[in-house]
Amino acid sequence: MVDRFHEELKKLKEEVIQMGELAKGMLYDSIEALKEQDVELAERVISRKKRLADMDAEIEEKSLQLIALYHPMAKDMRTLGCILKVITYLNRIGRYGKDIANIAKELSDKPHIAKLVEIPYMAELVCKMIDDALKAFETEDISLIKDFSERDDSLDALRWSIFRECITYMMEDQKNITRCAYYIMIARYLERCGDHACKIAEKIHFMVTGERIEIK
Amino acid sequence: MKEYAIETKDLKIYYGKKEVIKGINLRIPKNTIFAIMGPSGCGKSTLLRSFNRLLELNKDAKIEGEVLIFGKNIYGEDVDPISIRREVGMVFQYPNPFPHLTVYDNIAIGLKLNNLVKSKEEMDKRVRWALEKASLWDEVKDRLYEYPASLSGGQKQRLVIARALALKPKILLMDEPTANIDPVGTKNIEKLLFELKKDYTIVLVTHEPAQAARTSDFVGFLYLGKLIEVGPTKYIFEKPKNELTEKYLTGSLV
Numbered sequence: 001m002v003d004r005f006h007e008e009l010k011k012l013k014e015e016v017i018q019m020g021e022l023a024k025g026m027l028y029d030s031i032e033a034l035k036e037q038d039v040e041l042a043e044r045v046i047s048r049k050k051r052l053a054d055m056d057a058e059i060e061e062k063s064l065q066l067i068a069l070y071h072p073m074a075k076d077m078r079t080l081g082c083i084l085k086v087i088t089y090l091n092r093i094g095r096y097g098k099d100i101a102n103i104a105k106e107l108s109d110k111p112h113i114a115k116l117v118e119i120p121y122m123a124e125l126v127c128k129m130i131d132d133a134l135k136a137f138e139t140e141d142i143s144l145i146k147d148f149s150e151r152d153d154s155l156d157a158l159r160w161s162i163f164r165e166c167i168t169y170m171m172e173d174q175k176n177i178t179r180c181a182y183y184i185m186i187a188r189y190l191e192r193c194g195d196h197a198c199k200i201a202e203k204i205h206f207m208v209t210g211e212r213i214e215i216k
Numbered sequence: 217m218k219e220y221a222i223e224t225k226d227l228k229i230y231y232g233k234k235e236v237i238k239g240i241n242l243r244i245p246k247n248t249i250f251a252i253m254g255p256s257g258c259g260k261s262t263l264l265r266s267f268n269r270l271l272e273l274n275k276d277a278k279i280e281g282e283v284l285i286f287g288k289n290i291y292g293e294d295v296d297p298i299s300i301r302r303e304v305g306m307v308f309q310y311p312n313p314f315p316h317l318t319v320y321d322n323i324a325i326g327l328k329l330n331n332l333v334k335s336k337e338e339m340d341k342r343v344r345w346a347l348e349k350a351s352l353w354d355e356v357k358d359r360l361y362e363y364p365a366s367l368s369g370g371q372k373q374r375l376v377i378a379r380a381l382a383l384k385p386k387i388l389l390m391d392e393p394t395a396n397i398d399p400v401g402t403k404n405i406e407k408l409l410f411e412l413k414k415d416y417t418i419v420l421v422t423h424e425p426a427q428a429a430r431t432s433d434f435v436g437f438l439y440l441g442k443l444i445e446v447g448p449t450k451y452i453f454e455k456p457k458n459e460l461t462e463k464y465l466t467g468s469l470v
Contacts, residue, residue: 005467071426072466073425073426073429073453073454073466074453074454074455074456074465074466076465076466077453078454078455210454210455210456
């Protein structure tokens with residue numbers, strides 16, 4: 001027998017996963033729009049911002065209702081605590097997608113420098129981390145997030161490598177400055193998204209085990 | 217060695233041949249609220265009744281092991297159960313003031329029967345003190361000579377608590393004291409418990425985990441006569457160590 005609370009909680013978890021897919025999709029598509037210089041796709045990413053904010057508010061509201069009505073305890077409470085934190089991180093990730101989509105519009109007129117340096121590769125790594133975090137949230141399989149610390153380190157390294165490479169292009173030709181400055185910003189956004197994925201992983205670990213960890 | 221308000225050593229309780237409490241070692245610190253929670257029939261009330269020898273009124277019950285109240289084994293040979301019950305008061309699930317006695321006499325009777333008071337003035341003082349302690353004085357000071365039937369459920373229960381307090385016990389045992397009280401009455405009693413723990417040690421039996429969470433400092437989870445987990449309330453309700461506790465709190469214990 002599944003009781004009403006656990007049925008509601010299951011539905012809410014599904015909504016969190018949907019919100020996660022939305023946020024990740026915004027990030028992924030913003031990079032596609034940047035690569036393909038597809039202004040229309042960039043616009044579509046930007047327009048998804050409202051749905052993302054609505055989901056954030058809806059899930060928060062439903063979580064608070066479940067707490068008020070059912071007084072959950074132990075793992076049930078940890079799950080709701082996790083949800084309330086995770087939706088904030090997901091919202092941020094989606095909004096970085098929107099920011100990158102805005103840059104994609106700006107940079108759609110001229111060809112990219114050095115094929116966008118390592119930005120697409122970095123984005124791929126970040127999206128995979130978000131994917132694994134969402135899967136861990138869904139299945140409670142925390143082995144999916146055990147190497148997040150190392151994966152976050154590679155994102156940091158990539159960010160600085162992009163930074164250094166962009167500096168050399170800027171020194172070569174000052175016409176590259178605007179474009180490369182944007183690349184550096186995007187690398188920074190992606191690195192922040194990786195940090196958010198790590199925070200999500202920490203919350204999932206606490207939800208599943210009751211034990212707090214810090215992913216550095 | 218630290219002295220505890222209540223300490224049990226390998227406590228086992230049988231009803232006839234059936235073992236209902238299966239070897240419990242428990243320590244309850246002074247001036248705390250200790251909640252015993254668990255599903256119906258797990259032995260909560262039985263355990264509670266062994267703390268003031270109320271259990272032996274049941275002829276089938278047999279007790280092994282020790283119960284120490286402030287370091288003294290209450291099942292020792294030279295111990296008078298009546299004096300134990302004075303030291304360790306009990307409040308039950310149904311508010312049970314004496315219906316044929318006025319509010320005043322409900323408090324006074326225990327003092328009279330035990331010859332604890334010498335004069336009318338002293339009696340007035342003790343009655344008022346007990347009612348004040350139970351946060352009931354302001355509500356009944358003009359109705360002292362009315363019968364308890366005119367009180368609300370929550371007021372009746374506080375009257376019973378005042379009656380127990382009048383004998384100046386050191387420990388109060390409460391067996392689901394708010395099970396039959398409405399939310400306002402429950403809130404008042406829970407507020408009162410918090411006040412009382414400054415002077416008393418309170419052991420509270422509840423089948424409602426939320427109440428244990430709201431009121432207690434420590435919780436013991438009792439299941440099928442065994443003490444599964446004991447710990448500070450905030451840890452037990454957020455991240456219990458034992459899987460059975462986890463299941464009980466999330467409603468998935470079969």
